[in-house]
Amino acid sequence: MRAITVEPGKPSSGLLEDVPEPPREHGPVLVRTLAVGVCGTDVEIVNGGYGWAPPGKTRLVIGHESLGEVLEAPPGSGLEKGDRVVGIVRRPDPVPCASCAQGEWDMCRNGQYTERGIKAIDGYASERYRIEPRYAVVVDRELGERGVLLEPASVVAKAWEQIERIGARTSWKPRSVLVTGAGPIGLLAALLGVERGLEVRVLDRVTEGPKPGLVRDLGATYHASSVQEAGEGVDVVIECTGVGKLIYDAMQIVAPVGLVCLAGVSSGGRTLPVDVQALNREMVLENTVVFGTVNANRRHYQAAAEALARADPRWLARLITRRVPLDRWAEALVRQPADVKPIVTFA
Numbered sequence: 001m002r003a004i005t006v007e008p009g010k011p012s013s014g015l016l017e018d019v020p021e022p023p024r025e026h027g028p029v030l031v032r033t034l035a036v037g038v039c040g041t042d043v044e045i046v047n048g049g050y051g052w053a054p055p056g057k058t059r060l061v062i063g064h065e066s067l068g069e070v071l072e073a074p075p076g077s078g079l080e081k082g083d084r085v086v087g088i089v090r091r092p093d094p095v096p097c098a099s100c101a102q103g104e105w106d107m108c109r110n111g112q113y114t115e116r117g118i119k120a121i122d123g124y125a126s127e128r129y130r131i132e133p134r135y136a137v138v139v140d141r142e143l144g145e146r147g148v149l150l151e152p153a154s155v156v157a158k159a160w161e162q163i164e165r166i167g168a169r170t171s172w173k174p175r176s177v178l179v180t181g182a183g184p185i186g187l188l189a190a191l192l193g194v195e196r197g198l199e200v201r202v203l204d205r206v207t208e209g210p211k212p213g214l215v216r217d218l219g220a221t222y223h224a225s226s227v228q229e230a231g232e233g234v235d236v237v238i239e240c241t242g243v244g245k246l247i248y249d250a251m252q253i254v255a256p257v258g259l260v261c262l263a264g265v266s267s268g269g270r271t272l273p274v275d276v277q278a279l280n281r282e283m284v285l286e287n288t289v290v291f292g293t294v295n296a297n298r299r300h301y302q303a304a305a306e307a308l309a310r311a312d313p314r315w316l317a318r319l320i321t322r323r324v325p326l327d328r329w330a331e332a333l334v335r336q337p338a339d340v341k342p343i344v345t346f347a
Contacts, residue, residue, distance in 0.1 A: 003126030004329050004344070005059040011048035016329055019061065019126060026122075027132035029079055030072040031087070033346045035148045035323075036125045037065030038332045039184070040265075041118065046333055052119045063125025063344075064089045064117035067139075067148040077133040084143070086150040087124050088135040090115050090295050106158065106295040115295075125329075127346060137301040140309050145323075146316045148343055149188065153304035154296035156189040156238075159261050160196070161300065162293050163236055172257050175199060178231030180250065181240035182211040182222070184319060184341045185263060189238045190220050191315075192307055203230040203246075209338045214318060228253055235259070242266035248274055256286040263293055 001021060007013035022030070045051035045062055053060045066087045073079035092100030093112035100108050117123020139147040167174065177193045179186045182204035193200040200220035204211055207224045215222040223230035227249035231237060235258050237250040242264035250260050282288070296304075308316060322342035324332040332342040 001127040002326065003061045003122075004063065004326075005061050006046055006051065007059050008045065008051035008053050009048050012046075013048070013059075014046045014062075014330060016327065022122075022126065022128055022130040024130060026130035027135070028072075028074045029070060029077060029085075029131050029133055029136055031068035031085060031129050031131060031136070032071050033066065033068045033124060033127055033129065034084075035067045035145055035343045035345050035347075036063040036123075037148045037151065037184075038342050038344065039065060039152070043333050043335075045118065050118075054120055054122060060117070061122035061124075061126050062117045063123035064115065065148060065151040065343075066124035067145065067150075068124070068129070070136075071128070073133070079133055079136060079138065084139050084141050084147055085131075085136040086139055086147060086301065087116060087129070087131050088137060088296075088298060088301060089118070089151060090297075091121065091135070104297055106297045106300070125344065127326075134298065137298065137305060139305050143308060143313070143316075145320065145343070145345075146308065146313065149184070149308060149316060149319060149341065150301060150304055151296075152184045152341075153188045153192075153308055154301040155263065155294070156185060156192055157303040157307060158296045158300040159189060159238060159263050159293045160192050161303070162291065163238075163259055163261055166259055166289055166291065170257060172235075174235035174259075176201070176234040177236040177238060178203060178227070178234045178250070178253075179238045179240060180204075180227065180231075180243075180246050181264060182206070182215060183240060186238070186240040187211075187214055187218075187319060187340065189240060189263070190215065190218055191311055193238075194219050195307060195310060198236075201230050201234065203227060210318060210321060210340060214315070214340070217315060237261065238263055240264045244270055244272040248272060248279075251279060251283065251288065251290055254288060256288070258286075258288055260288070260290040261293060262290065265294070
């Protein structure tokens, strides 16, 4: 079968090559891949900046945003032939730590977790893969290829869960949220904010292309200005860019007892002059919380599946802006001006 593989740490090592059928030790459920989504993590892995091959191997099958169809499933697995499924990315560490032992592998405390297509276990960008039943999430067939959005949606489902848990420290009831960055994560974060009945504002730098229209059609407000202008006094900021200046500004403009959720990974290498003492004073006196979140566990995937099922299917379809066939997979990693979510199609 064909798969997209790389040699982690080696730039320009990506290949579409023939590989053996998926090993049974990966799980009893056999899945035919329909599509994989492409994000910045995939680009970083292909460029040699990130990723780990499975033990004893030099190459890694990439792909962590998946959509597939079950070909084989054992009795009692909860899955049937023909089910549309998305594979969960992270696996618990073998120790396990206290979090992984409770199924909270997204909060692993010792860093020994593995991640399909990223860290020490092959991903989903192969024509077929095997998976354990508990890591396969069934999605509504009516979603069609939009089911490939489930993995990024699970990340923001977790972010919203954390926001609500932290907010429960008091009688705080948020009314407004600013999302910085109108990529897939930001737009899906905005979707879940709208579904919660909040006033949603989205900040991005572009003024053309699909993003402003996607935000407006969601019922949110699009801004291409500054954090201060777009978000002054909001109760929640979900920061999806990893840009240092936006992170710092978000901490300053959020309302008292507000929350700043950091969901974007910074690239590093840049410094920013910051008056830490003034920032500390403001955050302490206003009971501000700033926290980071990454990845998701099974309940977040299930919450994301419910959120996508509630969404306007026509709006969701517009998030998928490019469909690249498998034999031209590398084109999906080259960002285009109108991109939101490019996918590689297998079927």
